[in-house]
Amino acid sequence: MKLSGGVDVAANGLTGRVYTSATASGQGAGASGEARPSAARQHTAADTQVFVLLHGIGVSHRYFARLHRELASGRQARDAVVYSFDLPGFGGTPRPGGQVSVGEYAAFVAAVLSDAGVRSCVVVGHSMGAQFAVELALQEPGLVSRVVLMGPVVDPARRSAAWHSLALTKDALFSESPATNVVVFGDYFKTGLRWYLTQLPVMLGYPLETRVCGVAQPVLVLRGGRDPIARRPWCEFLASQAQHGTFVDVLGRGHVVQDTAPEAVAQAIVHWASTAAGDVTA
Secondary structure (H helix, E strand, C coil), X not given: CCCCCCEEEEECCEEEEEEEEECCXXXXXXXXXXXXXXXXXXXXXCCCEEEEXXXXXXXXXXXXXXXXXXXXXXXXXXXXXXXEEECCCCCCCCCCCCCCCHHHHHHHHHHHHHHCCCCCEEEEEECHXXXXXXXXXXXXXXXXXXXXXXXXXXXXXXXXXXXHHHHHHHHHHHCCCHHHHHHHHHHHHHHCHHHHHHHHHHHHHCCHHHHHHHCCCCEEXXXXXXXXXXXXXXXXXXXXXXXXXXXXXECCCCCCHHHHCXXXXXXXXXXXXXXXCCCCEC
């Protein structure tokens, strides 16, 4: 599944793509809730909820498309604006000239959101995207109001490429739908083995378990109940490490829970965001 109306964006020497959706009363959305090209530079109203979706290694916005549409539909969060990224090197965007750190990806996202006029947002990262989300919250505490870590990596007890390959295979065979596997492995093919292997050491080396300790914003750690990659003990530990952490398990789903259960994930995120201290407005 793919969103339409993506806009190429450049910042800090990197080039990616952003897809923006809003509800009918918002700015920049078409009849289907998908973005018009001008949406990348929209300025959100003071009472608008903004969600930023950051994908993991090898993939693109496509496995976020169902959650993107659910959040933008207004069924869960009224007047929501949703930004989904194809980060540099992924989803058919130009590959950078060399390895890109987690902090550099976070700085890229921050620059794009600033250019779009976003003043506050809930950032949602999946898998390696959870690392980008944490680093964005640390770099830009005034921008990020809340942080959602879905299927976060890497469990320090299993910090090896071999273990992750086996867990990914197990997830694809036993926990994901055929349609989800088509999206994920299609994106892996588009990314290419060379760029995937270039970024893999970055993912494996990022100390999420210590970096999350510095996040002052509320943190939601969410996983699919059958996820063999982000196992429950690791996710519960990560939530306990956050200053204001909450853990949610979506039963019966695998690692790509946002694609297989978008309504449940959107409901969990919006409910948590509306009941935690503070606000989620932009």
